[in-house]
Amino acid sequence: MLRVRNVNDVDEFVGAPGDPEGYAETVTNLWDSGESGPQRCFVLEDGPARVGRIGFRVAPTVSDPALLGSLPPEELFVYGLHLPWEDDYLGPGRRLFNEAIASLLDDVPEMLEVRINNDVHPHPEPRCRLLESCGMELFHEKHGFTWVDDGHPIDPGNRLAFRSVEESGVNVYRSVMAPCGEGTLDRNDRYYWEGCGPANWATQMTEYLSEDDASMWLIGYSHDEPIGYVAVVSEEDWGATIGHIGVIPEHRGQGYVNDLLAAGTATAQRSGIGTMLSDVDVLNLPMRNAMNNGGHVEDPQRWHVWVYRGDLATVTG
Numbered sequence: 001m002l003r004v005r006n007v008n009d010v011d012e013f014v015g016a017p018g019d020p021e022g023y024a025e026t027v028t029n030l031w032d033s034g035e036s037g038p039q040r041c042f043v044l045e046d047g048p049a050r051v052g053r054i055g056f057r058v059a060p061t062v063s064d065p066a067l068l069g070s071l072p073p074e075e076l077f078v079y080g081l082h083l084p085w086e087d088d089y090l091g092p093g094r095r096l097f098n099e100a101i102a103s104l105l106d107d108v109p110e111m112l113e114v115r116i117n118n119d120v121h122p123h124p125e126p127r128c129r130l131l132e133s134c135g136m137e138l139f140h141e142k143h144g145f146t147w148v149d150d151g152h153p154i155d156p157g158n159r160l161a162f163r164s165v166e167e168s169g170v171n172v173y174r175s176v177m178a179p180c181g182e183g184t185l186d187r188n189d190r191y192y193w194e195g196c197g198p199a200n201w202a203t204q205m206t207e208y209l210s211e212d213d214a215s216m217w218l219i220g221y222s223h224d225e226p227i228g229y230v231a232v233v234s235e236e237d238w239g240a241t242i243g244h245i246g247v248i249p250e251h252r253g254q255g256y257v258n259d260l261l262a263a264g265t266a267t268a269q270r271s272g273i274g275t276m277l278s279d280v281d282v283l284n285l286p287m288r289n290a291m292n293n294g295g296h297v298e299d300p301q302r303w304h305v306w307v308y309r310g311d312l313a314t315v316t317g
Contacts (some may be wrong), residue, residue, distance in 0.1 A: 071195035085123035136310035140187035144303025156262035160220035180246025183282035230264035
């Protein structure tokens with residue numbers, strides 16, 4: 001007899017197959033922060049046996065409410081989803097989703113987002129099928145790209161001159177970044193750029209700049225006219241990532257994204273970074289081509305991300 005219930009403590013929620021080391025601490029931190037808690041975490045039981053679980057967390061959409069534009073102040077995410085993926089999971093999964101969502105208190109956002117990454121979530125395809133069967137839609141999808149330093153210096157060419165955010169200042173960097181979101185083929189960036197507005201979006205994106213990475217956030221200039229930007233972000237697990245890259249709309253179509261990517265990769269290489277892992281929207285063919293041509297090899301088997309979204313009123317079992 002299946003039943004869905006709230007958990008009483010962290011120990012009841014953790015312990016599923018595949019949980020990473022230290023996952024209990026991760027969940028505890030979410031509860032302590034107020035983003036989640038036992039009232040937002042559920043288990044699916046079949047008699048005395050636990051056969052599934054789901055957790056929900058609420059997080060601010062942006063770091064400063066003044067940057068929201070038309071976006072909602074908070075977003076609702078799923079975490080810790082587990083089911084018997086190799087057996088009969090669709091029926092129990094819909095039951096878990098339906099009853100857990102119905103039991104959520106009213107103080108959560110109406111839009112639910114679920115992220116799946118084949119690097120950290122086992123059985124990604126069944127997860128996608130479950131979400132679609134519950135009425136969720138694919139919001140965006142990204143391929144992974146890897147770069148490994150082969151020891152040969154990277155030449156970004158001489159079409160552009162580059163200045164780091166240390167040299168130009170963060171306000172100038174934002175002024176170059178803001179228009180680059182117009183017409184972007186990255187669906188996630190387009191959503192937030194249109195919702196926040198160009199200036200607010202650029203301000204929010206530069207909130208992620210760390211002092212250690214400032215030399216790797218570059219603006220490309222042609223005869224002192226800004227063309228675009230590239231932001232390399234250091235990552236503990238895989239060296240670095242191309243966190244962001246963009247060309248001002250009136251300068252697109254001239255291959256400048258290749259110069260920017262080469263400059264970003266070169267500055268990471270000079271900083272002693274030997275590997276990079278980045279991702280690109282599968283619909284962004286120009287960027288995918290630039291990555292492949294720039295030595296960042298498409299690698300969806302290692303890293304592939306699906307993001308689903310759905311209104312709580314329509315997400316049902």
